[in-house]
Amino acid sequence: MSNINQSEFTSTHQHSNKEFELLSKALDASISGVILTDNLQPDNPIVYCNAAFERMTGYSRPEIIGHNCRFLQRDDRNQEMRFILKEAIRNGQDCCVEIRNYRKNGELFWNELYMSAIKDENGVITHFVGVQNDVTRRKKAEQELKMQQDVMEKRIEERTQILKDSEDYLSSIIQTVRESLIVLDPKFNVLSTNDHFLRTFKVNMEDTVGKHLYELGNGQWNIPKLKELLVSILPTNNPVENFEVEHDFPYIGRKLMLLNAHRIELQGHYKDRILLAIEDITDRREIERRKDDFLSIASHELKTPLTTIKGYVQVLERLVPENASDKYKSVMTKTANHIDRLNNLIAELLDVSKIQTGNIEVHKSNFNFDKMVAETVEAMELASVGPKIVIRGSIGMDYYGDESHIVQVVTNLLSNAIKYAPDSREIVIHLSLVSDYIKVSVMDAGMGISYEDQKRIFERFFRVGEIQQRYPGMGIGLYLCDQIVKNHGGTLWVDSEKGKGSTFSFTLPLNKEGNDE
């Protein structure tokens, strides 16, 4: 029996050995590190490790067997995963953790550890099996990915903030503008408005945004002229500026609106959106009208007594006795001249107002330019005992323009020459044809104008400081001349040097002759 047993034992033993050897080899062939710990011995020592475990940790078998696994953690003991592992060991549960381990050379590696308890037939945990994989590269990739994600997220956050700031900035500008702004989609639905729009038209955001423009506020924007602008003009003429619309709005009454419209031509999300800027110019127009009315009335009221004075002075002139003194006669003439001057000032004041608002009426006709100049000069010489006015050159043809306006320009330039060059013996007015332009120059040998002042003398109400002391005036004569010449398509300028006289010249284009624009 014992023999048999011995033999049986030997055979079984040999068989088991063989099997164990095979298993060992199989485990050594694995790329996962495998260890076995003996739970029945103190501190759960490692009792088995395969070759992969040696390769992974850099330790050799003699350095491994008998140690607790924790030697792989060195002093990195406070890892959260370690506590999970510890808890699983205590409860005899399986667990899988990723834990930081250190090779013999001190190099960190991430160990994906799968741990499982082995129990005997009585349920006592005898061993733990640990299967380990070096997941350092995966972990590194994960970490890098996460870092990259964090960086991206941070960048997106920053960009979003910048966009938001920029949006807030733009929005604060839009809300501050004292002009109503409205954005429409290509079908004229309202996408947004600014506060000024809501305040001006006494509407709220809810009743406006998302609605069709023509359906807003009981159809108050269903205006034929606005439709014309949006449907016919804007598509062909982008942008549309200063388009006037007068309309009766239900809540705010009759208003004159100035519209600026712009269709976005950029490709993409905003394409074909329409920006509409609406300026209420009702009050401004009304003020302009009142100013014009005021000036008309003022000029009419000033001219009325002047008419009486002028009439009586003319009667007086006739009553001058034959033997009256030269002094008497001279006083009469001067009085008459100053009445005319006052009348001209009143007329100029009214003209300035009209030119500014674009209301001046231009009556063009053909007239003989040379004759016009000759007559103007004659009238000037009759009116004042000043320097002699000499006409040089000629035009020799008719000009098509507003004769009374051109007379005004010539008169003004001549009277300036007389006024500011009182000691001159003669003033020259030179007429010439230059290319297809008429050129008129008035030359005096007066005080001249400094370069700085030359730039400003055509401005309205500008007076050269020192001049104002000696020759008071309103500073509108040259402004008016400039405007009149511009209205005829020409230019007016001055060549002068202080103390060396001035030459005022203007040109008028001939090509518009005989045809009204």
Place this chain on the structure above:
Amino acid sequence: MTNKTILVCDDNEGILDMLGLILEDAGFDVIPEQNSLNIYNLIEKKQPDLVLLDLWMPVLSGDQVLKVLRQNTRTKGLPVIVISASTDGSKIAQDAGATAFIAKPFDVDDLVSKIQTHLS
């Protein structure tokens, strides 16, 4: 030969006085009138040869007066010269059917010669 009669209507007394003096000096009989509402009656009664008419007058303006005169067959051909200090006076006068227009302030000789032109 009797003097020609001119009806002068202007709400401003100063102008009316001055015109009276000038026109009488020039040999006309003058009927001065400050209130434009009286014009129709005066024309009926006095049969003037010519009317000098201001534009801006209270209650009834010169162009309104003129339009009525032009609609009436008996006054349709009556010479009416409008005198005004208004800048757009010339156009208003022409539209209302004035025979001529003279801007205030005017030259006395121009006024007299214009009157004579339209009387002959």
